[in-house]
Amino acid sequence: MKIRTFLMAFAALFVSCVLCAQDAALPKTLADLQKAVPGLVRDAEHSTNDDCFDWYKDPKTGDIYLVYVWGDENTMASFMTDAQNEADFKELSGAPKDEVASIITKAKATVEKIQAAKGKATIFATWAKKGNKLHDNTEIMTIKPVARSKGKVKMAASLIVTDLRAGLDTATALETNDVVGKFIPANLYHDSLREGSNARNLPSFGQSFILLGKSTGIYDLCRQTFQDFPNTWMLGLGKVIMTLVGILLVYLAIVKGFEPLLLLPIGFGSILANIPLAGISGPSGLQGMVYNVGIESGVFPLIIFLGVGAMTDFGPMLANPRTALLGGAAQFGIFGALLGALLLNFIPGLEFNMKDAASIGIIGGADGPTAIFLASRLSPSLLGAIAVAAYSYMALVPIIQPPIMRALTTDAERRIKMKQLRHVPQIEKICFPIMITLLCALLLPDAAPLIGMLMLGNLMRECGVVGRLTDTASNALMNIVTIFLGLSVGSKLSADQFLNAQTLGILFLGCAAFCIATATGVCFAKLMNMFSKDKINPLIGSAGVSAVPMAARVSNKVGLEYDPQNFLLMHAMGPNVSGVIGSAVAAGVLLCICGSI
């Protein structure tokens, strides 16, 4: 009986919340605003000639209003008639039709008619609140206008929010000319209060009850799902799906043991990022702040590289330098996936530009930190899918590689015994990281951050005089950064960024990239055998993908299956560590080429 009463009360609360009418504090559209505020003018001081938003000013009070203008016929006309110069005008009129506007007829220096595109935008996230003090570069919302990419809206001036459009919330839609909010410029503000001015009472019991109802996750999930289902389902139902994806990643980490050090924090990070209303992955939430500090700045992947360097022994590569070429051959996986991503553009609904393709291709390097480093610079919106694909396939190396290795080698080739490696003196191991850093600085400075940190870690390990630093870099620091890296990558597994056809394409290309990298490594080893006296076991070619040391272990394991006395582990470590360098070099090249686009 009690349960039934509780459920009825809860249902009543829910219905009352859903049906609760929003009060309109601001004029809704620009036309209403112009009626309400006589003498309203376009605010040239704050305007940045943006074609999505514009500022209007009340000259009497100094209040300014943010208006969504994308697709506004008048604004487009004013943009066009800005071209006073006849030559400019001809150029404009000759431009091909696009989604912004198409000029139907024209006369000399005048625009008769401009057909505006539909200017609706869906709000994916809002961070501004009434009374907020907004600084330069503060993010206020994320919107997705029709026929445009999703974008973050950031402030370019210091303002105080005095009023916001009623119901400005995630999943709501902005129509052309909708007034977003009212602001006052604030070059200086303080938090000193008059005595007694801070005394405020709680709202009435009913209002508090409604507020409480609106603050529940269930209400928010339902509201966002059904607000405009085709456009906003991913903000409600999508969060539930992504929470399940997060639980799946946690399951894979704990039960299947797939890269648990990273998949566990990534999976749980995904669960946290998809909690409705909490805003953990927002700009002022924990995950958002960690993301800005560690990923957007590119610091975390570099610190991980420091730790990797402190744990890596370059001795096997120094003992047999020619195996380093196998690490280069395996990088073809990166560029194969890049071409594959561009080819996917032929499939309707999938669109990858060059930067996206480069970020997806780097998955083929099988190097998680490098993939995150490059994706955060070239395609931050794809970072979540790329990181998950990179680490998932790295965990699947023992499953993906052996069939390809067996298919491309003969029984005799798998039994090839390689020469015992020479002893590498310590002085050689110390000089190597310094030499590589200088080489990188001279030839490819774009790759210097990655290679430089890798070599610093390795120098600390080999010199033997900074044991405490080596221990910290390879253990404590690495572990701390791994936690934060996982959490911040998890923050990118939000439904609106992950649940799309692009993610499926990325997962498919990631797998293809690993297969191509393995195959080219093995084939290149066979090619080298044709021109060399000292034969190389082609199985070590697959270790050219830089999943250290898992790929080397796989080579050793497959080799032992055919000859129990043939230990390939140390031989495979050569291409394995050169693969790390190779993928960092490839990342540097892609950063150099695509960064300038």
Place this chain on the structure above:
Amino acid sequence: MNLGALLLDGVKATVLGMATVFFFLTLMICFMKLLSKALAPFSNFLEPVAAQPKKKAKKKEAAGKTAEISAEDRVRALAAIEAVKLFRAGK
């Protein structure tokens, strides 16, 4: 979007990228070989770990020898004690 031009860009990036990777690694191999040759005369430099076991071995040998001598001495001493006892007993 012109897909043909995009694919051509992709091929350019592939050729340029693979060429750079191989060039860098080839140069690295050359420098590694040079490094090993140039540093060959100094191969024992900064290798204290390898020298230590020898010292320890010597110490162990010395300690073993000391133990053997003392055992012989002990036998001699015991024999001398027995001889003295027999001498005192008038045998």
